[in-house]
Amino acid sequence: MRSVRARAAAGATVVVAVALIGAGIAVLLVLRANLTDQAGLQAEVAAREVAGQLALDVPYGRLDLPDEEEHPVQVTDEDGRLVAASKDLEAVSGTGTDRVTPNASPAPGSSGSGSDDDGSGDRHGGDDNRDDDANTPARGEVSTDDPDFTNGTATVDGDTADYRFAAVSATTSTGVTLTVHAGAPLATEQKAVGSVRAAMLIGLPVMLLVVAAVTWLVTRRALRPVEGIRAEMAAITASEDLSRRVPEPGSRDEIARLARTTNETLTALEASVGRQRRFVADASHELRSPIASLRTQLEVGAAHPELLDLRGAVADTVRLQALAADLLLLARLDAGERPGNTLVDLGALVHEEVSQRTGDRIPVAMSVPELGHLEVTGSRGQLARVIGNLLDNAERHAESSVAVSVFRDHGSVVVAVTDDGAGVPEPERERVFERFVRLDDARSRDEGGAGLGLPIARDVAHRHGGTLTATRAAEGGARFALRLPGTESSASGD
Numbered sequence: 001m002r003s004v005r006a007r008a009a010a011g012a013t014v015v016v017a018v019a020l021i022g023a024g025i026a027v028l029l030v031l032r033a034n035l036t037d038q039a040g041l042q043a044e045v046a047a048r049e050v051a052g053q054l055a056l057d058v059p060y061g062r063l064d065l066p067d068e069e070e071h072p073v074q075v076t077d078e079d080g081r082l083v084a085a086s087k088d089l090e091a092v093s094g095t096g097t098d099r100v101t102p103n104a105s106p107a108p109g110s111s112g113s114g115s116d117d118d119g120s121g122d123r124h125g126g127d128d129n130r131d132d133d134a135n136t137p138a139r140g141e142v143s144t145d146d147p148d149f150t151n152g153t154a155t156v157d158g159d160t161a162d163y164r165f166a167a168v169s170a171t172t173s174t175g176v177t178l179t180v181h182a183g184a185p186l187a188t189e190q191k192a193v194g195s196v197r198a199a200m201l202i203g204l205p206v207m208l209l210v211v212a213a214v215t216w217l218v219t220r221r222a223l224r225p226v227e228g229i230r231a232e233m234a235a236i237t238a239s240e241d242l243s244r245r246v247p248e249p250g251s252r253d254e255i256a257r258l259a260r261t262t263n264e265t266l267t268a269l270e271a272s273v274g275r276q277r278r279f280v281a282d283a284s285h286e287l288r289s290p291i292a293s294l295r296t297q298l299e300v301g302a303a304h305p306e307l308l309d310l311r312g313a314v315a316d317t318v319r320l321q322a323l324a325a326d327l328l329l330l331a332r333l334d335a336g337e338r339p340g341n342t343l344v345d346l347g348a349l350v351h352e353e354v355s356q357r358t359g360d361r362i363p364v365a366m367s368v369p370e371l372g373h374l375e376v377t378g379s380r381g382q383l384a385r386v387i388g389n390l391l392d393n394a395e396r397h398a399e400s401s402v403a404v405s406v407f408r409d410h411g412s413v414v415v416a417v418t419d420d421g422a423g424v425p426e427p428e429r430e431r432v433f434e435r436f437v438r439l440d441d442a443r444s445r446d447e448g449g450a451g452l453g454l455p456i457a458r459d460v461a462h463r464h465g466g467t468l469t470a471t472r473a474a475e476g477g478a479r480f481a482l483r484l485p486g487t488e489s490s491a492s493g494d
Contacts, residue, residue: 074086
């Protein structure tokens, strides 16, 4: 099943089916147990009524037995012989004996001599003072133990049915122990269980169909916004129009959050594609100038060798080489290139970079502590590029001084480059880090700048887990601060 709706409907139906089947079985078992217990209680009552008569030495032939169809009764002696039974009982199973015809046996109160064959005898008429307390013999008793219950069948007047039998023991006044088996019909239990089972067998499929249909409709309604999102995404893919957005439902559920996240992703993608297009356009524009200049000089030199400006051609070539290197580094950064894990001493790196700048217009003043605890983790080449770009930027804008300092600050290592130029206006302090962005004074001061130095520096800083910010220097110019997380060795030097 490839449809989410179909899988949801099938899953819900299976879960409900398992739950209903389990609950139905439990209900049937509990219902059967309760009704069986009720039948057992009825059988026990009937058995104890008969056992009470036996305890009073009522002769077998004069026992007041309950209705045979309601409560078939058997009475057996200690040897398992049937001594009394319901009149119309034709067959029985599940009791002490399957016999239905009583054996010839002495009366309950006799001594076993058989003198009272008619079941009455003279033992009640020979002593008119039997009720006198002095002459009253010991009376029998009925067992108070819980009876034994069994299930069986009984045939009464040709009708066979299932019964719950209870066995109760009684002891006569002469010490004879008899067992009374009395039954209660299980027809009510069977009928009730059958009715409930039939209702479940009919209702379960209907309920499962309802569950499946409701789940299908609810899932369809819930997934309708998803289909709208999918359709709009397909249209965006086909048209390549990243300005379009997927519809956002008014609910606050997961689908609404998915739509909002999708739109946020489209916004970020649109901005990224826009930056890429501007980057390509700006790169093409920046490359066009040195290539055109170099071509012009080479064409002039080919036609008039004496007019070839070798210095200009070399300068254009260097400018073109630097721009290509910047573009290559930006491409590598955009591709997600991670910096290395080399330990770099920023103090030593700044010393090295400043010492190589012998041809700068303005000398660079350094303020670097002699302690060797200014280490960070990263790429030495990329960090050197950042310091070089910051110094180049300060040289372009400075009037008379450029300074660089390295220091520790709360577990971080900071490289600050300042100049005494016009500074960066506050509204432009984030814009200067955008690619190919150059302020007007930068264009007039240095025609060779491509506006990639500061963007490259910030990208490298971010790749190293640090920051690069522009603020106003105390001298009135610009101050660029590179802040990188220090290592444990640099922190221990604080």
